Amino acid sequence: MDRISSQSSSFSNWMTGLFKTVEKAIDGIDTSLMGLSELKNTEDEIVQAKVQLADAKKKLANLDNGSFGAKIAGKTAKWVTKLLEKEMQQSQPELEEIGADFDLDLDFITGKRRTLSSALLDVSKERGIDNEGLLYLIKSLPDLEAFLYSTSVQKYYRDHTEHTLRVSVLGDFLLEQDIGQGKMSGIISELLEVDEKQLKEKIWWITSLLHDIGYPLGKMSTAVNFSLLNQLLKCYPSLDLDFIPFEINLSWKSNQVEYLKIIEEGLSMEAKTLIRKGSGILNPVLKSQLPNTYLQQSSGHPEYKYTPTFNLDHGVLSALSLLKGLGTPEEIRSNDEYQGYIFAAKSIALHNFKDKLPDHNFDTQPLTFFLMLIDELQEWGRPIPVQVRDTYFTMELKKISLLDEISLHLDEFSWLMQFKNEQAKNLMNFDFQLFSKEKQNSFGRLDRGSKFSKTLIDLQNILPSKKKKVSGQILGEVKIEI
Numbered sequence: 246m247d248r249i250s251s252q253s254s255s256f257s258n259w260m261t262g263l264f265k266t267v268e269k270a271i272d273g274i275d276t277s278l279m280g281l282s283e284l285k286n287t288e289d290e291i292v293q294a295k296v297q298l299a300d301a302k303k304k305l306a307n308l309d310n311g312s313f314g315a316k317i318a319g320k321t322a323k324w325v326t327k328l329l330e331k332e333m334q335q336s337q338p339e340l341e342e343i344g345a346d347f348d349l350d351l352d353f354i355t356g357k358r359r360t361l362s363s364a365l366l367d368v369s370k371e372r373g374i375d376n377e378g379l380l381y382l383i384k385s386l387p388d389l390e391a392f393l394y395s396t397s398v399q400k401y402y403r404d405h406t407e408h409t410l411r412v413s414v415l416g417d418f419l420l421e422q423d424i425g426q427g428k429m430s431g432i433i434s435e436l437l438e439v440d441e442k443q444l445k446e447k448i449w450w451i452t453s454l455l456h457d458i459g460y461p462l463g464k465m466s467t468a469v470n471f472s473l474l475n476q477l478l479k480c481y482p483s484l485d486l487d488f489i490p491f492e493i494n495l496s497w498k499s500n501q502v503e504y505l506k507i508i509e510e511g512l513s514m515e516a517k518t519l520i521r522k523g524s525g526i527l528n529p530v531l532k533s534q535l536p537n538t539y540l541q542q543s544s545g546h547p548e549y550k551y552t553p554t555f556n557l558d559h560g561v562l563s564a565l566s567l568l569k570g571l572g573t574p575e576e577i578r579s580n581d582e583y584q585g586y587i588f589a590a591k592s593i594a595l596h597n598f599k600d601k602l603p604d605h606n607f608d609t610q611p612l613t614f615f616l617m618l619i620d621e622l623q624e625w626g627r628p629i630p631v632q633v634r635d636t637y638f639t640m641e642l643k644k645i646s647l648l649d650e651i652s653l654h655l656d657e658f659s660w661l662m663q664f665k666n667e668q669a670k671n672l673m674n675f676d677f678q679l680f681s682k683e684k685q686n687s688f689g690r691l692d693r694g695s696k697f698s699k700t701l702i703d704l705q706n707i708l709p710s711k712k713k714k715v716s717g718q719i720l721g722e723v724k725i726e727i
Contacts, residue, residue: 378570413453459562482545523558560597608694
């Protein structure tokens with residue numbers, strides 16, 4: 246994100262227009278009808294304004310990449326904002342002419358707008374993504390994140406919004422790299438027969454940003470029926486309770502099945518079967534269930550063992566959300582520019598299946614392979630909320646991260662994950678062997694084919710040394726080759 250904002254030509258042009266507008270406002274002040282005292286005050290304000298404007302330009306020239314919002318949000322920014330807003334009201338036509346090719350967003354400039362939602366939206370627009378339906382989905386990502394945090398009461402939950410942004414940035418970087426047979430973006434675009442620039446700036450960013458957007462809906466039934474209901478059972482052991490399990494499914498009463506057909510076109514029969522199952526279309530009608538009864542018990546209510554009647558796959562839900570955000574099935578099929586987004590939807594739909602499918606091959610489905618690889622590699626910096634008792638009466642929710650960084654050796658195309666954070670490992674009872682086995686299964690789904698270089702992922706469980714400049718002890722190590 247820092248690199249993108251620092252290289253934004255539209256941002257630079259916008260700032261040039263911003264300063265020109267302020268300078269014009271200063272020079273255009275009419276003093277001919279002012280009284281002596283009012284004239285003196287105005288002249289003083291104009292001198293002060295020019296000094297502050299020059300200072301603002303100087304600060305802008307010395308800014309580090311990506312830090313504009315934080316550094317410009319001082320007194321100068323407040324003054325510039327106030328003056329600009331006043332001028333906007335008086336000179337709206339001129340401002341519209343200046344801002345014809347980009348958004349005049351004062352909150353972003355002055356550092357007021359620093360939410361993750363805004364950052365995701367800014368980056369998406371910077372890449373040229375302008376479809377209103379897709380931008381709406383991207384803007385809603387943090388709202389989905391909040392839902393997941395609030396419903397993951399018992400089992401820990403790792404973030405997904407920051408994760409998708411990191412996946413996007415890592416993929417953006419790797420698309421520029423030569424993997425021995427040419428630049429990654431060139432290979433993938435050639436295999437998919439799409440424009441290389443469109444792949445890098447639009448198709449990849451939509452694929453990565455939206456690949457987990459279906460996660461809240463996919464976890465809805467489990468979150469409510471397991472986590473929340475069991476919390477209530479723990480809170481009220483003396484009450485007799487009745488409840489009917491809550492479940493939610495997609496509705497197939499409209500044309501939603503047509504979007505499913507677009508995703509399935511050209512995929513293997515195994516993939517089509519999993520997509521149908523993951524969409525819930527095989528269970529189109531929700532079944533009525535009898536109430537569960539929990540009567541008072543001296544030792545408290547037993548745990549509610551929820552078993553879902555069907556499982557929605559968040560990858561399939563995400564793919565459907567993407568396509569429905571584009572338009573009708575007819576509009577999608579008839580618009581050649583949407584072909585890249587169809588590839589994105591297919592990749593998103595396939596990325597979460599645990600089976601090893603023919604479609605997980607780089608030669609036949611390069612974008613699917615690429616997304617799955619990076620999705621599994623992005624383990625660093627993912628905060629996990631863990632409940633820790635801080636006093637006798639209260640629980641503190643601590644956010645911890647198991648992995649601080651991941652190292653890439655481009656010459657050998659090898660990745661190194663070192664788990665060193667002992668506090669994080671202890672808090673969540675980290676099992677390195679279990680984690681390694683899960684990663685082996687996840688990476689084992691991938692077939693690099695003939696176009697992708699051999700890739701090595703090295704997992705290490707490290708006991709840090711108390712001495713500086715002394716490497717820690719390797720307690721366990723697993724190497725995975727793709």
